[in-house]
Amino acid sequence: xxxxxxxxxxxxxxxxxxxxxxxxxxxxxxxxxxxxxxxxxxxxxxxxxxxxxxxxxxxxxxxxxxxxxxxxxxxxxxxxxxxxxxxxxxxxxxxxxxxxxxxxxxxxxxxxxxxxxxxxxxxxxxxxxxxxxxxxxxxxxxxxxxxxxxxxxxxxxxxxxxxxxxxxxxxxxxxxxxxxxxxxxxxxxxxxxxxxxxxxxxxxxxxxxxxxxxxxxxxxxxxxxxxxxxxxxxxxxxxxxxxxxxxxxxxxxxxxxxxxxxxxxxxxxxxxxxxxxxxxxxxxxxxxxxxxxxxxxxxxxxxxxxxxxxxxxxxxxxxxxxxxxxxxxxx
Amino acid sequence: xxxxxxxxxxxxxxxxxxxxxxxxxxxxxxxxxxxxxxxxxxxxxxxxxxxxxxxxxxxxxxxxxxxxxxxxxxxxxxxxxxxxxxxxxxxxxxxxxxxxxxxxxxxxxxxxxxxxxxxxxxxxxxxxxxxxxxxxxxxxxxxxxxxxxxxxxxxxxxxxxxxxxxxxxxxxxxxxxxxxxxxxxxxxxxxxxxxxxxxxxxxxxxxxxxxxxxxxxxxxxxxxxxxxxxxxxxxxxxxxxxxxxxxxxxxxxxxxxxxxxxxxxxxxxxxxxxxxxxxxxxxxxxxxxxxxxxxxxxxxxxxxxxxxxxxxxxxxxxxxxxxxxxxx
Numbered sequence: 282x283x284x285x286x287x288x289x290x291x292x293x294x295x296x297x298x299x300x301x302x303x304x305x306x307x308x309x310x311x312x313x314x315x316x317x318x319x320x321x322x323x324x325x326x327x328x329x330x331x332x333x334x335x336x337x338x339x340x341x342x343x344x345x346x347x348x349x350x351x352x353x354x355x356x357x358x359x360x361x362x363x364x365x366x367x368x369x370x371x372x373x374x375x376x377x378x379x380x381x382x383x384x385x386x387x388x389x390x391x392x393x394x395x396x397x398x399x400x401x402x403x404x405x406x407x408x409x410x411x412x413x414x415x416x417x418x419x420x421x422x423x424x425x426x427x428x429x430x431x432x433x434x435x436x437x438x439x440x441x442x443x444x445x446x447x448x449x450x451x452x453x454x455x456x457x458x459x460x461x462x463x464x465x466x467x468x469x470x471x472x473x474x475x476x477x478x479x480x481x482x483x484x485x486x487x488x489x490x491x492x493x494x495x496x497x498x499x500x501x502x503x504x505x506x507x508x509x510x511x512x513x514x515x516x517x518x519x520x521x522x523x524x525x526x527x528x529x530x531x532x533x534x535x536x537x538x539x540x541x542x543x544x545x546x547x548x549x550x551x552x553x554x555x556x557x558x559x560x561x562x563x564x565x566x567x568x569x570x571x572x573x574x575x576x577x578x579x580x581x582x583x584x585x586x587x588x589x590x591x592x593x594x595x596x597x598x599x600x601x602x603x604x605x606x607x608x609x610x611x612x
Numbered sequence: 613x614x615x616x617x618x619x620x621x622x623x624x625x626x627x628x629x630x631x632x633x634x635x636x637x638x639x640x641x642x643x644x645x646x647x648x649x650x651x652x653x654x655x656x657x658x659x660x661x662x663x664x665x666x667x668x669x670x671x672x673x674x675x676x677x678x679x680x681x682x683x684x685x686x687x688x689x690x691x692x693x694x695x696x697x698x699x700x701x702x703x704x705x706x707x708x709x710x711x712x713x714x715x716x717x718x719x720x721x722x723x724x725x726x727x728x729x730x731x732x733x734x735x736x737x738x739x740x741x742x743x744x745x746x747x748x749x750x751x752x753x754x755x756x757x758x759x760x761x762x763x764x765x766x767x768x769x770x771x772x773x774x775x776x777x778x779x780x781x782x783x784x785x786x787x788x789x790x791x792x793x794x795x796x797x798x799x800x801x802x803x804x805x806x807x808x809x810x811x812x813x814x815x816x817x818x819x820x821x822x823x824x825x826x827x828x829x830x831x832x833x834x835x836x837x838x839x840x841x842x843x844x845x846x847x848x849x850x851x852x853x854x855x856x857x858x859x860x861x862x863x864x865x866x867x868x869x870x871x872x873x874x875x876x877x878x879x880x881x882x883x884x885x886x887x888x889x890x891x892x893x894x895x896x897x898x899x900x901x902x903x904x905x906x907x908x909x910x911x912x913x914x915x916x917x918x919x920x921x922x923x924x925x926x927x928x929x930x931x932x933x934x935x936x937x938x939x940x
Contacts, residue, residue: 291801291802292802292816295802295804295805295814295815295816296815296816296817297815297817297827297828297831299804299807299813299814299815300813300815300828300831300832300835300843300845301831306804306805306807306808306814308800308802308805308808309800309801309802309805310799310800337795337801338800338801339795472613473888474615474823474884474888475821475823475824476613476821476823476824476826476827477815477817477823477824477827477828478824482613485613563888
């Protein structure tokens with residue numbers, strides 16, 4: 282039976298970047314709307330079962346209630362059964378359960394941080410990331426209906442990986458111990474506390490490692506993107522160290538905020554090759570835009586780009602393939 | 613953002629002062645020494661000290677019925693506060709206002725008050741006054757999640773936005789309006805969502821982490837001083853005690869309480885300071901001991917003060933202006 286999972290992060294799109302930049306706010310009722318459109322589209326193309334991550338705003342329950350009340354629900358909707366932690370851990374737990382259930386596709390609503398959390402556990406199940414966050418390099422800004430169509434198409438395929446890409450990710454080691462991962466960028470800053478979590482102050486950035494970068498994105502990976510373009514298909518990442526003496530670029534580091542930064546060193550990072558440095562002072566590594574890994578002075582940090590991330594659905598390719606196969610034809 | 617060690621130490625000091633003051637108030641209330649109600653700030657100590665660390669003496673705050681933390685963080689006098697709680701003549705309100713009406717104009721404290729949502733309007737008035745007087749002061753309006761269902765909240769945010777008033781609306785979302793959980797009293801989870809309706813920035817932060825609160829407050833205060841208008845900051849936190857002392861809070865699930873106690877801001881911040889070499893365990897102990905002594909001194913001071921005379925009950929009922937008009 283074709284099944285999909287939906288992880289909708291109720292906390293995405295609320296952080297301090299609404300204050301220090303001009304970032305979009307997507308309220309949770311709009312997330313319910315998006316999920317409704319996903320479910321309606323997916324069930325119209327054969328999805329029979331939808332699993333939701335439980336959350337404090339009860340997004341999945343609201344979708345179930347609303348669609349039932351409207352008399353338009355055909356698929357079975359159920360909540361994944363675990364106790365809510367009201368933190369990023371819920372996304373990680375839900376992703377692990379969807380992986381265990383081997384659903385056909387996991388749709389993740391949030392920003393880069395939410396996708397990162399889901400990617401910690403999604404290894405075999407294809408992931409479709411829909412943007413409801415802040416700096417969205419990884420998730421795609423797309424209409425919920427289209428996301429539902431893409432998920433249903435993936436669910437109908439014998440080999441959905443033909444419409445996916447196995448993404449790169451960055452593994453973060455401190456003193457040789459794997460501490461965390463990132464999907465897009467790992468940024469080393471002078472901060473030493475997580476605080477409001479988001480990272481936005483260019484004056485405090487020391488280094489950045491990216492799996493991919495492009496000037497047509499926002500966030501600190503855009504700084505690398507202003508210097509060079511690294512695509513998701515390229516078999517390498519890139520590392521920059523900031524400081525005087527090198528190229529000067531201007532890039533969109535946050536919504537509505539373009540900043541100049543000076544690159545002291547830049548290097549291509551072939552897959553699996555370590556990028557290592559010893560912290561000369563306490564610092565913080567932000568992963569996909571959120572301060573996560575504190576590092577003490579003297580500790581050795583190794584960042585390694587590898588192609589062992591999640592299978593990311595390429596929605597346009599999937600839908601085009603479905604069109605070629607006649608999935609949208611009706612006799 | 614750079615936050616100096618000295619600033620972090622000061623925030624810890626204020627948090628500890630609030631925690632000990634509230635612990636003492638609870639005990640005094642249980643012993644029958646505090647007339648009237650007290651609503652304690654226990655569990656929410658990360659917010660007011662971090663926000664007030666961004667303010668100057670001439671900036672304003674408005675408070676709530678749960679106001680002790682705000683008053684202490686803005687520089688209120690512990691002796692006068694304790695005297696007021698114990699109903700003494702030399703207290704902040706001459707012993708007649710009690711816990712819910714403490715104000716200190718010299719410190720910019722425009723008053724705690726017992727009316728849910730009243731602070732929204734008072735802060736808007738203060739913000740308008742700042743704008744008319746063309747100063748660079750700001751006003752912080754503290755309030756709870758329950759009050760954001762009051763009309764005053766919406767009127768105040770609307771007016772503050774239209775006139776670009778220098779106000780920072782700080783919602784201390786402790787997830788309960790008296791005994792009603794937030795999930796049952798409003799159809800949103802993040803109060804910050806409401807900012808969009810009034811065209812101002814709205815952010816949610818961990819209200820049990822003073823550094824997260826400070827970062828947001830710092831940016832919002834800078835924005836307000838620069839004439840860019842109001843901000844809504846939602847600090848997610850938890851009230852460790854009942855709505856008022858004496859409320860057994862049986863409506864709060866035990867698992868929920870236990871989960872939030874794990875995030876108790878005081879030990880959490882103390883551990884952070886120690887882990888990051890900002891303060892040693894010994895220094896933290898020293899601060900704790902100093903604060904314990906300050907609270908002890910405040911009780912001693914308060915208990916030595918006279919009880920107001922029965923005749924004073926009819927004094928200060930009307931303002932002087934009204935009295936002058938009546939005489940004329």
